[in-house]
Amino acid sequence: MNHQPIEGFSRLTKQGKIDWLNGEYLNGDKTYEHILKQYWNDNPELQKLHDEFSENTISNFYMPYGIAPNFLIDGKLYALPMAVEESSVVAAASKSAKFWIDKGGFKTTIINTKKLGHTHFIMDVEPHKLQHFFNFKLKKKLFEATEDITANMRRRGGGILNIRLLDKTAEMPHYYQLKASFDTVDSMGANFINSCLEQFGKTLKEEIAASEDFSMQEKESLQVVMNILSNYTPDCIVRAEVSCPVEDLKDDSGIAHEEFAWKFKQAVTIAEIEPYRATTHNKGIMNGVDAVVIATGNDFRATEACAHAYASRNGKYSSLTHCTTDNGIFRFWIDLPVSVGVVGGLTNLHPLVKFSLAILGKPSAQQLMSILAVSGLAQNFAALRSLVTTGIQKGHMKMHLLNILNQLGATEEEKKYFVSYFRDKTVSHHEVIDEFNRLRTQ
Incomplete structure (x- = not known):
């Protein structure tokens, strides 16, 4: 069949979109239309809400929504909501939670909550000259120009933390950045950050144009390329860990605790040094993280991108988790860079997201960061436990x-x-x- 392009697809009704697909791609087979409509919600208002989450929607795509109970995190017991289609993820997380509940559970530390964004621009000017202008004139103007945008965030305890000028001319001719760090409190903050950055771009152009510090040629060379947050947040990071005496690592596979601890540590070390193994190792971690990210209405694509960039931060892709067995103490931990929110976006709209946050005790963004890191650590512990004992396929x-x-x-x-x-x-x-x-x- 020779398919034809279509104009105005987005303006068609839902039924019109389905009819077009049937005629253009499905040879008029109504079976598929029946499948699509099976997944429509019987409540028209709820269906309309889901339709408006995205564009050109013709149905809903369901994923299993499960619960992993018995997570003792920082002395508080949680049941984790997990939206995931892969077999054994929820079971593995639950098994890890049960294993650690009588050993003190999971402990977490928020290391930092900075989020980043950049105004990327080109300007044919000497770096020292631009830096002097930034230090003594521009930086103050950038804060002033965004006061209206940041007012509400500042009242909640967040806002713009710092703004720096970065010289990137060694990597690309005439390339500079305004690099800003933000605290967005309980929101993920993408819209807030991008609004601030777009104002930076406008203010930069206005201040350069009005300045007597630059020649006309230098002024005309200024091009603001883009203003955008970064999903790489190495300074928005949480640590989750478990520990116990090696002799407490009793495993139902029959393996001795000393051998279990030794093999487990070797498995983690292999993932630290071998990218082929690290990729699968970290994928398993993200099975646990993403399932809770999705259930709480956050952006799993951003979470994935950030985690994998962080795993490569030293120039070689490596494990996100680490293990020691010093002085007879088994310690296993993860440092997870993750930027999430509990207000805004789907958190106030999607009924199941509201449910997820309710069963988690309506956590703050920092508490949700901790929960996500624990979910990833638990998933990794379960996978490695299987790998070094019975093998992954049995479970x-x-x-x-x-x-x-x-x-x-x-x-x-x-x-x-x-x-x-x-x-x-x-x-x-x-x-x-x-x-x-x-x-x-x-």
């Missing part, structure tokens, strides 16, 4: 069993049979299919 594939059976169209009785059949076995896809076919041909 993961057991959780994946129902997915395989659903694909095969198994009955409820057949599902019960297979759960019993694999109770003490490692699930494998081919063995499920072989046994399923055997049952069906009896």
Whole structure:
């Protein structure tokens, strides 16, 4: 089929968009339309709310929403909401929480809460000349020009923390930055930061144009390229950790606690030095982090980008978690850079986000940072615990069993049979299919 471009797609009704897709891409097959409408909410007001979260919406895309209980974090017991489709994530987090609950639980420290943004500009001028102008004239003007924008944030205890001029001309001709740090308190703060930065860009142009410090040629060379926050926030960081005497690391796999501690530490060290392993290692961490990020209405893409950039900060991609076994004490921790909010965005709109924040006790942004770091650490502990003992497939594939059976169209009785059949076995896809076919041909 030769598809044709369309003008004004966004102006079509929802049904109009579906009709166009049916005619242009689906050969008029109404089966797909039925599937789309199955996922519409019966409450038209609630459906309208979801439609308006994004653009060109034609349906809802559901993800499982689960609860991982028994997380003891800084002396308080939590049940973590997790929106995730991958088998075993919620189970693994819950298992880790249970393991550590009688060993003091998880402890967290907010290391810093700075967020960053930049005005990127080009100007053909000597760096020392521009720096002098910034120090003695421009910096003060930038703060003054954003006072109206920052007023509410300052009343809440946040605002612009600092503004610096960075000389980037060694990396790109005539390239400079205004680098600003912000405290956005309980909001993620993207709109606030970007509003401040856009005002920086305007003020920069106005002040340069009005200044007698620069020649006409220098003034005309100024080009503000963009004003935008950075999702890399290495100074907005939280530490979560667990620790206990090595002899308390009793594992139901039967491995001795000394061997468990030794193998666990080796596994973390491998992820610290080997990028191929670190990538999968950190992906597992983000399974736990992202699930809670999504459930609380925050931006998992920004969270992922920041974490992986931080994992590469020393010039080589490495583990986000670390482990020591000094003086008979097992210690396992994560330093997670993460910028999240509990006000604004979906937090005031999405009903399940409101529910998530309610069961978490309506946390502050800093408390949510702690919860996210704990979720990632717990997920990593569970994965490494499996890897160095029974292997990853035993637990993961057991959780994946129902997915395989659903694909095969198994009955409820057949599902019960297979759960019993694999109770003490490692699930494998081919063995499920072989046994399923055997049952069906009896």
